[in-house]
Amino acid sequence: MDVQAGYGRAAPVLRGFSVAVPAGSVVCLVGPNGAGKSTVLKVASGLLPPRSGRIVVGGVDLTGAGPQRMLAAGVALVLQGHSVFREMTVEENVLLGAYTLKDKAKRAERAAFVKELFPVVAARWGTLAGLLSGGQQKQVEFARSLMIDPRVVLLDEPSMGLDPKATTTIFEQVARMRDAGTAVLLVEQNARRALETADLGCVLDLGRVHISGPAADLLADPQLGELYLGGRPGEVNKAS
Numbered sequence: 001m002d003v004q005a006g007y008g009r010a011a012p013v014l015r016g017f018s019v020a021v022p023a024g025s026v027v028c029l030v031g032p033n034g035a036g037k038s039t040v041l042k043v044a045s046g047l048l049p050p051r052s053g054r055i056v057v058g059g060v061d062l063t064g065a066g067p068q069r070m071l072a073a074g075v076a077l078v079l080q081g082h083s084v085f086r087e088m089t090v091e092e093n094v095l096l097g098a099y100t101l102k103d104k105a106k107r108a109e110r111a112a113f114v115k116e117l118f119p120v121v122a123a124r125w126g127t128l129a130g131l132l133s134g135g136q137q138k139q140v141e142f143a144r145s146l147m148i149d150p151r152v153v154l155l156d157e158p159s160m161g162l163d164p165k166a167t168t169t170i171f172e173q174v175a176r177m178r179d180a181g182t183a184v185l186l187v188e189q190n191a192r193r194a195l196e197t198a199d200l201g202c203v204l205d206l207g208r209v210h211i212s213g214p215a216a217d218l219l220a221d222p223q224l225g226e227l228y229l230g231g232r233p234g235e236v237n238k239a240s
């Protein structure tokens with residue numbers, strides 16, 4: 001809430017930024033390159049302490065908490081690109097997400113849950129993760145992030161580098177995570193597709209919220225479409 005944040009002595013990237021991610025919803029952050037979308041995720045996951053403002057998780061003020069405390073409070077981060085360990089099996093990769101869970105029964109329960117949620121993960125459980133396609137690896141990362149039963153998952157560009165078919169699957173899986181009870185804060189270059197999956201959208205510009213509201217309203221706003229979503233859906237080049 002009202003977060004100012006930046007890097008080193010440089011001018012702030014976030015200048016009084018606020019976003020709420022209600023339980024059971026996907027919130028999509030949209031904005032031009034360099035607007036600070038990834039920075040929001042770094043602040044929310046405890047990787048970058050805010051210069052001012054507050055971070056509240058489930059009603060508890062966690063401002064200044066590092067990544068480990070944020071994780072313990074139920075904030076999981078899925079990084080941009082691929083972070084599976086290619087030489088380890090899918091099972092080993094997924095179970096890494098549960099290293100803070102000491103209770104074996106709870107670990108097994110969560111593993112069964114993520115296998116049900118992500119059928120590909122279950123089907124390739126014993127396979128080396130490096131042998132999976134990019135979209136399948138991303139689902140392994142989703143499954144790993146859900147092992148701690150997080151309140152909120154932060155997703156940084158999950159469709160990056162994926163072909164259209166894999167992108168569709170990934171957005172379907174984001175919706176399934178939400179439907180299974182996890183709140184999601186999603187950053188995507190593919191803003192239109194992401195807003196189609198999201199419940200709420202928030203446009204970030206110059207370090208502040210430019211506009212926020214139901215994702216469907218943002219998608220329907222012609223001005224936003226021109227500025228941030230690469231034109232209207234299905235719009236053809238009028239000059240041709």
Ligand SMILES: Nc1ncnc2c1ncn2[C@@H]1O[C@H](COP(=O)(O)OP(=O)(O)OP(=O)(O)O)[C@@H](O)[C@H]1O
Nearest residue numbers: 007008010013031032033034035036037038039040
């Ligand atoms: N580790 C860093 N050190 C210094 N400056 C950084 C660092 N990471 C990001 N920045 C700067 O912060 C600003 C916002 O970057 P950020 O990655 O949050 O934007 P973004 O909206 O996610 O952009 P993109 O869509 O291009 O990924 C940029 O000007 C960037 O150069």
